Amino acid sequence: MADFTQEEKEFFMAEALKEAQKSLAKEEIPIGCVIVKDGQIIGRGHNAREELSQAIMHAEIMAITEANKHENSWRLLDTALFVTIEPCVMCSGAIGLARIPQVIYGAANKKFGGAGSLYDILTDERLNHRVQVETGILEEDCARIMQDFFRQRRKS
Secondary structure, rough: OOOOOOHHHHHHHHHHHHHHHHHHHOOOOOOOOEEEOOEEEEEEEEEHHHHHOOOOOOOHHHHHHHHHHHOOOOOOOOOEEEEEOOOEHHHHHHHOOOOOOOOEEEEEEOOOEEEEOOOHHHHHOOOOOEEEEEEOOOOHHHHHHHHHHHHHHHEE
């Protein structure tokens, strides 16, 4: 498991926020994700359900797919996934299946969270793969982009 400094965590979360901005520019729910191995980003993703007309095109799924291609493997051992909002149940399952050992997310997802808020899939001892989870990195920035998006959506 990577031992990131606070500065490194904030840097990679800022990169995930850049991915979230890509979703925002396309009027998608602004969630972004990066996967890091040996200090380098090997996968990037942003929410693209509307753009691609596919329900599963969440930021984490896109980043996992890109990282799988980079590594030429379905196993993403020795990686860390940074995502702006707590992974949902589907994405938490995908993280476990990809064997990602570490997840760092910005803000909680109290309505759909699968990594601590509603469910705790990533640390459930009944499953064969457990993930180290850390929360709260650039939490205010990660929450604000979502709040602003939904506030604007309610206005229109």
